[in-house]
Amino acid sequence: MHQFLFGIYPYIALSVLLVGSIARYERDPFTWKTSSSQLLRRRQLIIGSILFHVGVLIIFFGHLIGLLTPIAVFDALGISHGAKQLLAVVAGGVAGAMALIGGGMLFHRRWTDPRIRKTSSFADIAILALLLAQLVLGLGTIFVSLQHLDGHEMTKFMTWAQMIFTFRSGAADQIADAALVFKLHLFLGLTIFLVFPFTRLAHVLSGFFAPLRYLFLRPGYQIVRSRRRRPLDDRRRAFDQQQAKTGPSASTPAE
Ligand code: HEM
Numbered sequence: 001m002h003q004f005l006f007g008i009y010p011y012i013a014l015s016v017l018l019v020g021s022i023a024r025y026e027r028d029p030f031t032w033k034t035s036s037s038q039l040l041r042r043r044q045l046i047i048g049s050i051l052f053h054v055g056v057l058i059i060f061f062g063h064l065i066g067l068l069t070p071i072a073v074f075d076a077l078g079i080s081h082g083a084k085q086l087l088a089v090v091a092g093g094v095a096g097a098m099a100l101i102g103g104g105m106l107f108h109r110r111w112t113d114p115r116i117r118k119t120s121s122f123a124d125i126a127i128l129a130l131l132l133a134q135l136v137l138g139l140g141t142i143f144v145s146l147q148h149l150d151g152h153e154m155t156k157f158m159t160w161a162q163m164i165f166t167f168r169s170g171a172a173d174q175i176a177d178a179a180l181v182f183k184l185h186l187f188l189g190l191t192i193f194l195v196f197p198f199t200r201l202a203h204v205l206s207g208f209f210a211p212l213r214y215l216f217l218r219p220g221y222q223i224v225r226s227r228r229r230r231p232l233d234d235r236r237r238a239f240d241q242q243q244a245k246t247g248p249s250a251s252t253p254a255e
Pocket residue numbers: 056059062063085088089091092093095096097131134135137138139141142145153154157161185186188189190192
């Protein structure tokens with residue numbers, strides 16, 4: 001079972017994440033966003049949303065760099081395992097608490113306001129609940145990490161993650177003796193990857209890919225919205241006259 005959960009399940013979750021995200025983008029590009037309820041309970045939304053998003057972004061980049069940077073790089077930079085462990089506990093702890101408080105406010109708003117509840121799908125509520133549970137588990141790992149401040153335990157998770165990403169066998173063995181709270185945290189994290197494309201979490205990718213798409217795929221592309229109030233037909237005629245043509249044959253630059 002351990003081999004399946006931490007040796008095979010990661011590949012299932014990551015594949016669904018990748019293929020599901022591409023499929024959703026291709027099939028339903030207009031659902032690639034969050035459904036807004038921002039007119040309702042605005043104050044709670046703003047404070048909760050800022051705390052949640054800032055906290056989660058710090059955790060995301062912390063996890064990405066912390067888990068996937070080769071241990072040799074930290075060694076070469078002279079960053080000891082103990083120092084890295086302490087940083088993960090302190091920075092991750094503060095960011096995790098922020099995200100938990102913010103996420104709690106967002107959940108409370110969505111759950112208790114009947115109008116917002118009505119605009120929320122099952123997936124909207126479930127993904128928020130999963131993220132909150134994941135934050136509680138993540139913060140729970142801190143109590144175990146505090147007993148291993150030499151950073152030895154943390155290097156096992158780094159090795160596991162790096163072996164998974166480089167397709168090496170035996171990854172699951174690295175964390176066979178990890179504490180239960182860590183295993184639950186890893187399993188739920190992978191499950192969040194698995195359901196990611198089917199929930200409003202998919203909007204995260206827009207944040208990363210929209211600027212890239214704009215810069216590299218459509219360089220020079222710009223959306224211009226005209227504020228002119230003259231009807232289109234009037235503008236067409238005026239343009240045609242200006243071009244000494246008759247009839248609405250030419251398109252105006254504002255179309
Ligand atoms: C598959 C995905 C994930 C993996 C493999 C993972 C792994 C880990 C590991 C190994 C630690 C312990 C770091 C240490 O102190 O040595 C940790 C801590 C933590 N994780 Fe995750 N995690 C994942 C997803 C998430 C998600 C989605 C969240 C938030 C929604 C989260 C929130 C936290 C928090 C708050 C901590 C405690 C603070 C810290 O040590 O950084 N994790 N995670």
